[in-house]
Amino acid sequence: MPGFEFFDQREIDAVADVINRKMVHRYSFNDCRDGIYKVEEFEKAVADMVGSRFALAVSSGTASLYVGLKAMGIKPGDQIITSPFTFIATVEAMAECGAVPVFADIDESLNMDPASVASLINEKTRAVMPVHMFGAAADMDAIAKVCHDYGLPLLEDSCQAMGATYKGKYVGTFGKWGPYSLDPYKLLTVGEGGMIVTDDEELYRVMEYAHDHGHVHDKSIDRGAERKSGLGMNFRMSEIQGAIGVVQVEKMPGAIKTLRENKAKVLEAVGSVPGLVRRSFPDPDGEIATQLVYILPDGESAKRFQAASAEAGVGCGILSGNSWHYAKHWDSLREWGRCARAHGMDVPFYRPVDMEVTEGILCRAVVYGIGVTASDESLETMAKAIKAGAVAA
Ligand SMILES: Cc1ncc(COP(=O)(O)O)c(C=O)c1O
Known part of the structure; x- marks a missing residue:
């Protein structure tokens, strides 16, 4: 149940610190923020926890799914096989890319039944995305095998399961990228927020630019002078959320x-x-x-x-x-x-x-x-x- 259950003075102090310093933007103001970047700290803490090379904080779990799908080049008409038992955001993120959700069955784990996937694969299938419902992993060995057999990327919707593992490996780290939700119902919550983890530097950069209007972030220059790389949107996390996240991840x-x-x-x-x-x-x-x-x-x-x-x-x-x-x-x-x-x-x-x-x-x-x-x-x-x-x- 939600991380706000155990909010205490530490989260209050962390938020107060950001407000007192008046540094709420995760980027910008580089010359007067004394080198303090709370969202960056939070990203590093999550990456360390799950053992991934990169983590990108975004504004919601839904945004983490959308940014991940966009960055890997999912386009209109692509089909993604997923589970019919998931929060609606899984399919909303796909639909927002113009991609088509295709439902496998679930089994008594409440997660995707690996045996139901193969018959759904066709020439339009671009990925398979099991959803780890209620904090427990899907059968990743069996699903990874189907993906391997058909040459398809294995993705995950790990939004409900940050901290869960499958055979010792954190959910969210099985595919090229993995999303987490930090919304008010999640065990780690920052109010509203999301996180994407990946080991792929190139993909990380695409996601980093795409979640912030294409900004190629550069602390040595003013934000207004930064270069552009591709069209993006605004899915940034604020320093207030980052500061809460740093405390929550320790808990x-x-x-x-x-x-x-x-x-x-x-x-x-x-x-x-x-x-x-x-x-x-x-x-x-x-x-x-x-x-x-x-x-x-x-x-x-x-x-x-x-x-x-x-x-x-x-x-x-x-x-x-x-x-x-x-x-x-x-x-x-x-x-x-x-x-x-x-x-x-x-x-x-x-x-x-x-x-x-x-x-x-x-x-x-x-x-x-x-x-x-x-x-x-x-x-x-x-x-x-x-x-x-x-x-x-
Ligand atoms: C499986 C699943 N995917 C995606 C999301 C979306 O996360 P958010 O509410 O942070 O946008 C949720 C949120 O509950 C979820 O449970």
């Missing part, structure tokens, strides 16, 4: 440890309940434990589980009803597809009926949020509610 390991402990407490209190099955994990050791998901035998038992859990004092969501994270609910995408087809583009219909494998899982998946600052008492109440749900299911 990340402790926050992840606490989340894992809190989740373990709930699981231990629930104990072994026959028939109660959790979401599967391609790498259980790498998840950051932001959520706890159970997969019930069918949709009706999920509803009974949900009602009994609420009755016992803790509500849980059934994932098929999640309108912002499940493509079945996206009339706006269907409308976009209709317009694109009218312009001669090859775009799927995104019909709910074509998502029946995903629906078959999400309609019986119930989710609880795990808090960093959750009390032992609240974790015990959650465990009791889960047991009540299991009995009723």
Whole structure:
């Protein structure tokens, strides 16, 4: 659950310091800022944490996806295979590039089912983008193999999973570039923000210029005199966000440890309940434990589980009803597809009926949020509610 849960005096001091120095722009004012660049510090801290050569801070996770896709040359009509269970931003970033999202199925990990990818690949496919939902990695070995077999770039939407690993490697570092969201719901939050990591210097430079109107940044001259490289937009992060980020990234390991402990407490209190099955994990050791998901035998038992859990004092969501994270609910995408087809583009219909494998899982998946600052008492109440749900299911 969100990093603002554990905001304290350190974030307040960090913001106050930026305000006191009146240096809110991440670039510019080079001769009077005493060499202090908070966004740069934050970028370096994230790059060090995940082990990538470069990190570029941007204004949102959505911006990180868009800038990454643009920089790698994704163009109108290109198809990208992704998951229908994701936040809508994944497909918005693609559509903004004119690219066409194509949905694979998910499996009981709630992430892309690698076995469903190959049949979707055609001459227009430009990349495969699994989404690491709820802080846990997709099956990266299997997805990387499909990409390798078909000569396609493997991308990731790692916006929900900063800090998670797959077999010891940080999510976001498997493809040529990887995005993170730092929005108010994320474990590391700066209010609103995003980060892109990459080992590819050339790509990093393209992204750096593109996220700031094409500025070729040069601290030795005035910003107004900088050279231009390509058209860009403004997706800059401010020093206020950078300063919060520097503090938050230091808190990340402790926050992840606490989340894992809190989740373990709930699981231990629930104990072994026959028939109660959790979401599967391609790498259980790498998840950051932001959520706890159970997969019930069918949709009706999920509803009974949900009602009994609420009755016992803790509500849980059934994932098929999640309108912002499940493509079945996206009339706006269907409308976009209709317009694109009218312009001669090859775009799927995104019909709910074509998502029946995903629906078959999400309609019986119930989710609880795990808090960093959750009390032992609240974790015990959650465990009791889960047991009540299991009995009723
Ligand atoms: C999977 C996924 N992708 C992209 C985003 C977009 O991030 P932001 O809200 O920072 O734009 C989110 C945000 O929740 C997300 O969950």
